Structure formats: structure tokens, C-alpha cells
Amino acid sequence: xxxxxxxxxxxxxxxxxxxxxxxxxxxxxxxxxxxxxxxxxxxxxxxxxxxxxxxxxxxxxxxxxxxxxxxxxxxxxxxxxxxxxxxxxxxxxxxxxxxxxxxxxxxxxxxxxxxxxxxxxxxxxxxxxxxxxxxxxxxxxxxxxxxxxxxxxxxxxxxxxxxxxxxxxxxxxxxxxxxxxxxxxxxxxxxxxxxxxxxxxxxxxxxxxxxxxxxxxxxxxxxxxxxxxxxxxxxxxxxxxxxxxxxxxxxxxxxxxxxxxxxxxxxxxxxxxxxxxxxxxxxxxxxxxxxxxxxxxxxxxxxxxxxxxxxxxx
Numbered sequence: 555x556x557x558x559x560x561x562x563x564x565x566x567x568x569x570x571x572x573x574x575x576x577x578x579x580x581x582x583x584x585x586x587x588x589x590x591x592x593x594x595x596x597x598x599x600x601x602x603x604x605x606x607x608x609x610x611x612x613x614x615x616x617x618x619x620x621x622x623x624x625x626x627x628x629x630x631x632x633x634x635x636x637x638x639x640x641x642x643x644x645x646x647x648x649x650x651x652x653x654x655x656x657x658x659x660x661x662x663x664x665x666x667x668x669x670x671x672x673x674x675x676x677x678x679x680x681x682x683x684x685x686x687x688x689x690x691x692x693x694x695x696x697x698x699x700x701x702x703x704x705x706x707x708x709x710x711x712x713x714x715x716x717x718x719x720x721x722x723x724x725x726x727x728x729x730x731x732x733x734x735x736x737x738x739x740x741x742x743x744x745x746x747x748x749x750x751x752x753x754x755x756x757x758x759x760x761x762x763x764x765x766x767x768x769x770x771x772x773x774x775x776x777x778x779x780x781x782x783x784x785x786x787x788x789x790x791x792x793x794x795x796x797x798x799x800x801x802x803x804x805x806x807x808x809x810x811x812x813x814x815x816x817x818x819x820x821x822x823x824x825x826x827x828x829x830x831x832x833x834x835x836x837x838x839x840x841x842x843x844x845x846x847x848x849x850x851x852x853x854x855x856x857x858x859x860x861x862x863x864x865x866x867x868x
Contacts (some may be wrong), residue, residue, distance in 0.1 A: 565614075572609040597726045598702065614755050616694065619656075623661050676691065766814055783858060787838065
């Protein structure tokens with residue numbers, strides 16, 4: 555049987571050729587892949603968001619397409635369109651850029667909400683409907699989206715429904731001096747690190763690991779723990795919008811993936827806690843009062859985590 559832990563370690567090492575010192579971000583991105591989820595990589599320009607997404611795509615032996623989101627990008631560029639074949643007189647579907655196993659949505663918040671919304675059906679149902687005809691996407695399917703913080707010039711805020719479809723959000727952050735020296739050394743040669751990355755995992759490997767995640771046991775006590783955490787976000791006055799049911803499901807699934815990578819066939823509360831901030835923080839909408847006080851979602855979520863009783867019997 556395929557051992558997910560060893561496979562993920564191999565992927566981390568391969569991605570690490572181009573992405574230096576960001577092991578946690580890489581781990582979260584790979585967990586999302588195991589959970590059939592999508593990843594939102596948010597940070598300031600130039601810290602390696604696209605590099606991480608590209609390195610991950612190169613490490614997987616899957617079809618890959620990059621969509622550069624710009625203000626003039628049209629929904630049909632993403633989903634595809636139908637046109638008349640003048641030889642046969644029939645309508646033919648011309649697939650859009652999203653028809654790939656791995657899709658890099660680069661700078662997703664630099665296009666209009668109308669074009670962003672073209673990804674809603676794609677991300678949730680893994681299919682595209684054009685002119686009333688539904689076209690399934692290839693398997694496995696994952697969207698790796700990068701974006702700059704919302705206050706930067708030329709950005710559009712992502713709709714709440716769009717944000718909620720991302721399994722988790724990760725930030726790259728600036729490197730330490732030592733890490734930056736390593737980056738400068740690697741990228742000062744004639745061959746870029748990205749060119750040395752070869753696939754180490756096939757599409758079938760990913761599908762098998764995704765299936766193994768679903769077989770990890772989650773006790774009623776852990777499910778109750780997740781439901782209690784989700785409910786607490788909905789009643790906290792700092793949030794005008796708390797965790798959705800989709801978010802709670804993602805938290806369970808993330809816990810199952812963590813357990814699998816730790817070579818366990820059951821979920822512990824610690825697995826849920828490990829995934830709590832990456833899965834929930836980006837989905838929270840702060841209340842006007844909390845925004846005015848400069849309170850961050852992560853602060854409130856940590857308080858909720860600390861104040862929620864951890865189940866003892868599993």
C-alpha cells in the first residue's frame with residue numbers, strides 16, 4: 555500500500571529545491587491536496603507565492619495550466635465557450651484554461667468579481683457548465699491561487715462565497731537573513747532551482763492518498779469538538795460572519811489528513827487544533843467594531859480554541 559507520509563516527505567524535499575525555509579507552508583499546501591481542497595496563498599509581492607505553487611505543480615505528474623488574472627480577463631477565458639463548427643454545423647466546446655488537473659490562478663484578486671465568480675462551480679463541484687452543458691474536470695483537481703493583500707493598489711476583494719471555497723489559506727512571509735542568503739546562492743547560478751524539479755508523484759498516487767484520507771476514523775467526540783468550535787465562531791461578537799458548515803467539514807478532513815501523515819488511522823483533537831487557523835482564519839468576516847480596533851481573526855480564533863473544552867474520551 556502507498557505510504558502517504560513518505561510520499562509527502564518526498565514532495566516536500568522536491569519543492570524545497572525552489573522554496574527555502576517554508577516547510578510549514580508547503581506542508582499545509584500538500585495537506586489541502588490530500589483533502590481535495592484548494593489553496594489560497596496570500597502575501598506581499600515578491601516573497602515566493604507563485605514559486606511555491608509552480609514548484610508544487612512541477613512535483614506532480616499532472617496536467618498544469620496557469621491563469622494570469624488581469625482586469626480584462628473574461629469568464630469564458632477561464633471556463634471555455636461554445637462555437638459553431640461550420641463544417642459540421644454543430645456546436646463545439648472549446649475548453650478554457652481551467653480544464654487541467656492543477657490550475658495556478660495567479661494574482662486572483664486582480665480581476666473583476668464577475669471573472670472570479672467563474673471559479674465558483676469549478677472549485678465546489680469540479681465541473682464546468684457552459685451553455686447548459688456540463689463538462690467534468692480531470693481528476694485530481696486543485697486550484698492554487700495567489701493574491702496580494704486587499705489593501706494593495708489594483709486589487710478587488712474576493713467574494714465571501716469564493717473565499718469559503720478555499721480549503722485553507724497560507725502565508726509565505728519574509729525569509730530570515732540565513733534563508734535569504736541561501737535563496738540568493740541558489741538563484742545566482744546559471745540553472746534556476748525550478749528547472750531541477752522533476753515529478754515525484756503521479757495522478758494515481760494522489761487519488762489513492764485522497765481515498766486513504768477518507769478512511770481515517772473520526773470519533774463522535776472529535777466531531778462534537780469541531781461542531782462546538784464552529785458554533786463558537788458564529789456567536790462571537792468580533793465576527794459578523796463565522797465558520798460555515800463547509801469550513802467545519804474541511805476542519806474534519808484536515809484532521810484526517812494530519813492523522814494519516816502521522817501514521818494513525820484515527821483523528822485526535824491535536825489534529826483539529828493544528829488545522830484550526832489555516833482552515834478558518836480566512837473565512838471569518840470581522841465586525842465593524844473589531845475592524846476599527848485592529849483586531850485580527852487569528853487572535854479571536856486562538857481565544858476560542860483555548861476556551862473550548864478538549865474531549866478526553868475518543
